[in-house]
Amino acid sequence: MKIExxxxxxxxxxxxxxxxxxxxxxxxxxxxxxxxxxxxxIAPFSWFxxxxxxxxxxxxxxxxxFKPDYKVNGLNEFSVTxxxxxxxxxxxxxxxxxxISNGKEEQKITANLMGPLIINSKNNExxxxxxxxxxxxHQHNVLG
Numbered sequence: 001m002k003i004e005x006x007x008x009x010x011x012x013x014x015x016x017x018x019x020x021x022x023x024x025x026x027x028x029x030x031x032x033x034x035x036x037x038x039x040x041x042i043a044p045f046s047w048f049x050x051x052x053x054x055x056x057x058x059x060x061x062x063x064x065x066f067k068p069d070y071k072v073n074g075l076n077e078f079s080v081t082x083x084x085x086x087x088x089x090x091x092x093x094x095x096x097x098x099x100i101s102n103g104k105e106e107q108k109i110t111a112n113l114m115g116p117l118i119i120n121s122k123n124n125e126x127x128x129x130x131x132x133x134x135x136x137x138h139q140h141n142v143l144g
Contacts, residue, residue: 004054007047018051019124026128031056045098048117060095060117066142072116082127084120093119109142
């Protein structure tokens with residue numbers, strides 16, 4: 001399947017890699033199908049690209065790469081409430097949305113640790129959860 005992207009132009013994707021978000025992506029109503037675009041050139045960052053909207057692409061990354069003690073509590077219970085049967089915590093891919101800004105003095109990279117994106121690798125469904133009772137920041141400094 002071919003999709004149009006703002007960053008990469010028209011690209012071919014494997015339809016079996018499409019990730020659905022039954023509840024949509026918070027703040028982007030009506031968009032519920034995405035693909036994870038990974039490229040060694042931009043690692044450890046990835047793109048969470050909308051299938052239908054070329055301009056909707058979020059930079060994401062694995063939070064354990066810069067915060068090894070990062071935890072999303074209650075993943076087993078979360079799996080049950082989502083109806084994700086026969087899944088283990090090891091089936092989940094956890095990413096956080098990253099913001100990269102160029103200031104006058106330096107580049108700043110922050111991550112939203114309060115709103116992780118959880119992807120079930122068994123059924124390619126995802127949800128962004130909000131950990132409102134967390135001590136994590138929505139603007140955690142990735143570089144320091």
